[in-house]
Amino acid sequence: MRGLRIYLADGTYNGTVTMSSDSSKISAIRVTRENISNYENELGGPGVYLLLVGSNAIYVGQTGLDTIQKRIQNTHSGDIDSLWHTVLGFKFTDFTISSNELLFIENAMCEYVYAHGNRCLTTSPKKENCTRAFRKKHYHLSGVQIHTCENYIEDIKAYIAMFPAGIFPSLPELEEILHISGKKVEATAYISGNQFVVCKGSEFSITEMPSCSVHIRKHRKELMDEGKVQAGRFTEDVPFSSPSAAAACVIGGSANGLKMWLYPDGKSIKEREESTGIKQRY
Incomplete structure (x- = not known):
């Protein structure tokens, strides 16, 4: 051109x-x-x-x-x-x-x-x-x-x-993108170093379930107060300490992130770790 x-x-x-x-x-x-x-x-x-x-x-x-x-x-x-x-x-x-x-x-x-x-x-x-x-x-x-x-x-x-990292520039390779399974919200995430990162554009449940802990309620409020979540959606990539913390914040309730987050092949994090023998460090 x-x-x-x-x-x-x-x-x-x-x-x-x-x-x-x-x-x-x-x-x-x-x-x-x-x-x-x-x-x-x-x-x-x-x-x-x-x-x-x-x-x-x-x-x-x-x-x-x-x-x-x-x-x-x-x-x-x-x-x-x-x-x-x-x-x-x-x-x-x-x-x-x-x-x-x-x-x-x-x-x-x-x-x-x-x-x-x-x-x-x-x-x-x-x-x-x-x-x-x-x-x-x-x-x-x-x-x-x-x-x-x-x-x-x-x-x-x-x-x-012309986009050097592709048209999804803030994300790693597509095959390592995980998605949340079996809930009313749709969210994607990826593992970066010792952090579990929920992707910008992911949904965020406005309602909270009785199982939502005090800690998670506080974290969810902080995300909204800081503008990282607006109108039920993440406005930027947000790191979490673990898949379970990420899933709990996304759905507004208790969550086992090792089972809920799935790779594109349908395997959960737990299943991937069991099949490879390699555990992620969060």
Whole structure:
């Protein structure tokens, strides 16, 4: 990309990032849910967007009628509206782009998400239809339109590649992300040194069960008073002394974190430790 401009709002790739290029008709932004109102111009046009959900799931969407900002504030399927924490928006300067062209590009980005190991939450198109052959046949575009769309797709991929640690930059490798099991809240976490860290965007139960200890009640109140938890969700990565302390704070009650936190393969921390003979140090 020629004439690439990157703006890091807090001086790092972990905060809001905006990108543009002299050689592209697309600009890009990655911004958290709570800050999207501050970037109306960057999200004020047609385009495609990726909603980041939890630590490894992505919803791919597009809009030509609304602006990206308005579209992502509308209804999506399932629990996406309550779970997404960050948006990657790709705004087009071409306001005449057709709905079929946007669908073509959306399809390609779904294929990209599937290929890179993340969970794609978009239900249409289906995974088996996210192919170049399907796109060329299904969306009834001319050869010139297909060529233009594929150039746009390459530009989007180039922007995504500019994030040095990936689009989930504050997290370790995806295969080591754990999730909480069998409760009404959804939360993810990872092990860092001797700390157990609950990920930003994880849910936090507002209600507390009778089994919630005085110590955990106090810790939960501190997290809310410090702004680390707002509106039932973690606003930043928060370290805990143990998986059980983390789980108890998340669910608002007594918890055995060694059994409740699961790796992607479905094994609990306890099961992983028993199978490997290696115990974590918290």
